[in-house]
Amino acid sequence: MKIGVLVKQVPVSDSSLRVNPDQLWVEEGSLNFEMNENDSYALEEALQIKEQSGEGEVVAISMGPADRTPKIIREALSKGADRGIHIVESSSHESDPYILATLFNEAVKDEGFDLVLSGLQSDDMSTGQTGLILGELLGMSTATMVVETEIQGENLKVKRELESGWFQWVTLSLPACVTIQSGINQPRYASLKGIMSAKRKEIRELQKDELMTGDSLQSLSKMYVQHKDKRTEMIEGDTQEIVSRLVDVFKSEAKVL
């Protein structure tokens, strides 16, 4: 089983974000980055599928700037991925999922993956499209929001999450490309041995500008902070004051005490 996994670096979840003066992107200089949460579930699933089948390869694939992306790929390698592919971009202004997917397609179309896993959505752009478009470009069968996988010979059986606590089993023929929902497994931590051996694993670099893409299908013209319309009463003061106002709200506004 040869499995490709897309892993993206995104700002850590409690980052304080500032928009650049050009209003097209956030100021990234002072931010810390981590692996997109859904992608760490996708990576874990890929590792488990490989371990169960007893053979094969897991390739971690990421696109992003040279300063922070290798760290995320390295993290995947320390957890057990076999090698990495890094599409190097000079700045991270790519927001069109179609362009992203065409770049990934260019980078991996000759790999002959049996399975491509990605997160159901990224925490920064959250278009929820990149993995699925890549599956289309690779000519694979697809499924999204997967919370369980089972390899059955030439097929992949997946449990898909539907709305409001409903689920459905879907069987796909391999090769397949599926997007992973959080909670599918418990992602592992890297072991010391894993971290040591990751240093010897290969990360192939490709330059974004040298890969073929089509014309973009959408463009981001402005990024900004949303103005707030609902008036929230902010309760301030020391802990004692906050607590007594809250009790007051429970009693006289919500009338639950």
Next chain:
Amino acid sequence: MDILIVFEAKEGQAHRMSLEAVAAAQSMAKELNLTTAVLVMGKDAKSLAENASALDVGEVLTLEHDLLSEYSADGYTEALKQIIAQESPSYVVMGYTYQARDWVPKVSAQLTIPYISDVISVKAEGESPVFTRMVYNGKLISDITPTGGETAIVSFQAAAYPEDSVISGSAETRSVEVELGASMISTVSEPPFQEESGGVDLSGAEVIVSVGRGIGKEENIPLVEALAKSLNAEVGSSRPIVDAGWLPTFRQVGSSGQSVAPKLYLALGISGAIQHIVGMKGSKNIVAINKDAEAPIFEIADYGVVGDILEILPKLTEAIEQ
């Protein structure tokens, strides 16, 4: 037509988010002077067509085909591709439902046309629309314009346009056809099912004390349970708490979990992602405690505290118990 609205069925009727998409399309049509139509397909096409023909839309297109009676991503993709070719709409709009997540990007990829997902509003800039969507987990928003293709697909976030702003009317129906073959569908789907609920129905609770990742570690969950007990409340949670196995699945509030509308909803260390909000925004009084003053939960909270739940919770429980 200029705007084609694709309907989805839920329990045999139009999905609430399909009606919200009509509200969005009607507003777009008015601002940009465009015509609209609804497309219904699948085994519930007839009842959906009834729902749609009572709306202020240009017409209702009904598509019935054996291979569309059960949903499949491949079948729906192929069908919409053919309808787009036949009708050449400038925009195809729908709700950003879980089903839409599963197939609509495929249409975009196969036709090489833009698909702007999870849109919260549309505004006109001159002759063309600009679509706004959230980025960075709702902390920022961005304006997006389609740049390629004759048709652009747009899906709308839950509650972006309220269902009650839909304008009623009456529309004629017209049946449309597509050519589908079984070999076009590469997946086999089993019937949907629900997991054990564990017997807890949060939807009836008067007070819910809901905990998010801000609680930090599993050992802190009892702080929340103690507060819930003092308020005679049910414990709810955001998804990461359930993903981590700290609370059972049936405690999860949100688009994948339960929808609740208690008199009091306490959101403790919950950031306020849209998938959580859609499950609790109907609550009468929302109180949020979060250490990040910019957390999106404060957008919908009636009362907000910027602070550390680990510090506030024990004191709050103590004060209530007195």
